[in-house]
Amino acid sequence: MPGKFTMEDLKQRLQERQHKLTTQRQTVLEVFLSHPGEHLSAEDVYGILRGKPLDIGLATVYRSLELLAELSILQKMEFGDGCSRYELGSALPEAHQHHHLICLKCGRVIEFSDDLLDELEKDVAQKSGFQIVDHQVKFFGYCKECQ
Amino acid sequence: MPGKFTMEDLKQRLQERQHKLTTQRQTVLEVFLSHPGEHLSAEDVYGILRGKPLDIGLATVYRSLELLAELSILQKMEFGDGCSRYELGSALPEAHQHHHLICLKCGRVIEFSDDLLDELEKDVAQKSGFQIVDHQVKFFGYCKECQ
DNA sequence: TTTTCTGCAAACGATTTGCATACAC
DNA sequence: GTGTATGCAAATCGTTTGCAGAAAA
Numbered sequence: 001m002p003g004k005f006t007m008e009d010l011k012q013r014l015q016e017r018q019h020k021l022t023t024q025r026q027t028v029l030e031v032f033l034s035h036p037g038e039h040l041s042a043e044d045v046y047g048i049l050r051g052k053p054l055d056i057g058l059a060t061v062y063r064s065l066e067l068l069a070e071l072s073i074l075q076k077m078e079f080g081d082g083c084s085r086y087e088l089g090s091a092l093p094e095a096h097q098h099h100h101l102i103c104l105k106c107g108r109v110i111e112f113s114d115d116l117l118d119e120l121e122k123d124v125a126q127k128s129g130f131q132i133v134d135h136q137v138k139f140f141g142y143c144k145e146c147q
Numbered sequence: 148m149p150g151k152f153t154m155e156d157l158k159q160r161l162q163e164r165q166h167k168l169t170t171q172r173q174t175v176l177e178v179f180l181s182h183p184g185e186h187l188s189a190e191d192v193y194g195i196l197r198g199k200p201l202d203i204g205l206a207t208v209y210r211s212l213e214l215l216a217e218l219s220i221l222q223k224m225e226f227g228d229g230c231s232r233y234e235l236g237s238a239l240p241e242a243h244q245h246h247h248l249i250c251l252k253c254g255r256v257i258e259f260s261d262d263l264l265d266e267l268e269k270d271v272a273q274k275s276g277f278q279i280v281d282h283q284v285k286f287f288g289y290c291k292e293c294q
Numbered sequence: 295t296t297t298t299c300t301g302c303a304a305a306c307g308a309t310t311t312g313c314a315t316a317c318a319c
Numbered sequence: 320g321t322g323t324a325t326g327c328a329a330a331t332c333g334t335t336t337g338c339a340g341a342a343a344a
Contacts, residue, residue, distance in 0.1 A: 020298060020343050042334080057301045062334065078225040082309085083333060101277045112275055120263045124286060128259055130248045132288035139271060141279035167318050167323060189309080204326045209309060229334090230308060 004033060005073055005088065013071045024056050028064040032074065032088040039077065039085040039109055077136060079109055099137040105146035112139075151180060152220055152235065160218045171203050175211040179221065179235040186224065186232040186256060224283060226256055246284040252293035259286075 010029055011021050031045050032038075040048075046061045065086050068074040074086040079102055099117075101110040117135060125132045157176055158168050178192050179185075187195075193208045212233055215221040221233040226249055246264075248257040264282065272279045 018298085018344095022299065022343070024300070055301095059302080059335080060300055063299085076227070078227065080223070080225065099271070101271070101275055101279075103277075104280070110275065110277070112271055114267065114271065116267045116270065120261065120267070121286065123263060124246070124248070124259055124261065125288075127261075128248060128257065129291045130250075130257070130286065130288045131294050132248075132286045133251070134287040136285045136287075137267075138283045139268065139277065139279050140281040140283075141272075141277045144276045147278050165323085169318070169324065171325070202326095206310075206327075207325055210324080 004036075005029065010071075010073065013073065017071075019067065023054055024060050025064050025067070027052075027054050027056065028061065029068065029073065032086070036088065037111060039079065039087050041083045041085050043083065079138075081107065099139065101139045101141065101143070103143040103146055104140055105142055108143055110143065152176065157218075157220065160220065164218075166214065170201055171207050172211050172214070174199075174201050174203065175208060176215065176220065179233070183235070184258060186226065186234050188230045188232050190230065191232075222281075226254075226285075228254065246286065248286045248288065248290070250290040250293055251287055252289055255290055257290065 007026060007029070010026065014021050014025070027049065028045060031048050032040065035048075038044075042058065042061050042065055045065070046056070046058050049056050049061075065074060065076075065084075069076045069086065072089060075089045077085055077087070077100075079085060079100070099112045099114060101112055102108075103110075117137065121132055121135055124130065154173060154176070157173065161168050161172070174196065175192060178195050179187065182195075185191075189205065189208050189212055192212070193203070193205050196203050196208075212221060212223075212231075216223045216233065219236060222236045224232055224234070224247075226232060226247070246259045246261060248259055249255075250257075264284065268279055268282055271277065
């Protein structure tokens with residue numbers, strides 16, 4: 001189980017780039033901390049925060065998500081459902097080996113962990129001259145319930 | 148070099164689903180046949196066809212792309228540039244092993260072929276109970292020019 | 295106090311849709 | 320002929336932006 005981000009991590013990374021630690025940014029991070037393993041869209045986050053003490057604007061949600069992704073706290077991804085989704089990364093840079101199984105029938109997205117890809121990444125880097133910093137793998141198929 | 152689609156293949160697959168072989172659908176397929184290895188968006192296709200004898204509507208381009216993807220003639224993919232892109236699949240169902248290297252600086256997308264993923268796919272299928280029909284792999288990094 | 299952020303509403307760009315006409319079968 | 324497809328324009332949806340007021344440093 002890799003280490004999760006804390007508010008202290010957030011504060012630190014923001015300061016490094018002369019950004020401010022605002023209530024809104026903290027709140028957005030808290031949403032992800034309290035929804036582990038979910039792939040939330042901007043609308044999802046906005047919906048979760050509706051009616052809560054802090055009434056955040058949708059535009060601010062978008063701006064916060066973008067910033068948190070730049071700080072490598074969140075990872076941005078597309079599952080082909082028309083909107084960008086984000087998930088919490090690990091605080092440990094080398095521990096991002098998770099793939100996604102996307103069911104073509106019900107749309108469910110299941111996480112899957114595996115390290116076989118390290119080998120492939122090295123192979124690709126060597127053959128192509130690319131300096132690889134990250135990868136994303138998606139498998140499309142049918143989940144147990146939909147087969 | 149895997150076999151490419153022909154107009155005959157298109158006709159056949161359309162008929163199987165009681166769809167009609169229209170000039171527009173043929174023309175869209177021709178664009179992909181004459182632009183091998185490119186990842187074209189709807190706007191790209193529309194632009195390529197502008198001024199050509201057949202003046203196709205943008206909405207029809209979108210509808211044709213969607214249909215060709217349903218028929219497994221094209222494959223739909225997202226590179227994070229705000230629009231869906233398509234590329235011609237192989238006529239041979241088992242020969243779709245191509246990955247994409249996406250440069251984080253210049254946005255260039257480079258194709259890369261490798262078969263190491265077959266093993267991973269089988270492994271994932273067995274452990275998860277998913278029936279896998281396709282996969283997509285994206286590597287993010289910096290190309291030779293941008294390093 | 296200075297700079298960065300937020301909220302709102304308007305702007306935007308990609309994609310979809312309604313509907314009357316045109317075409318494939 | 321009948322049913323599907325097209326073209327156009329309007330509608331939609333996710334996302335971005337301009338700007339004045341609010342909050343962090």
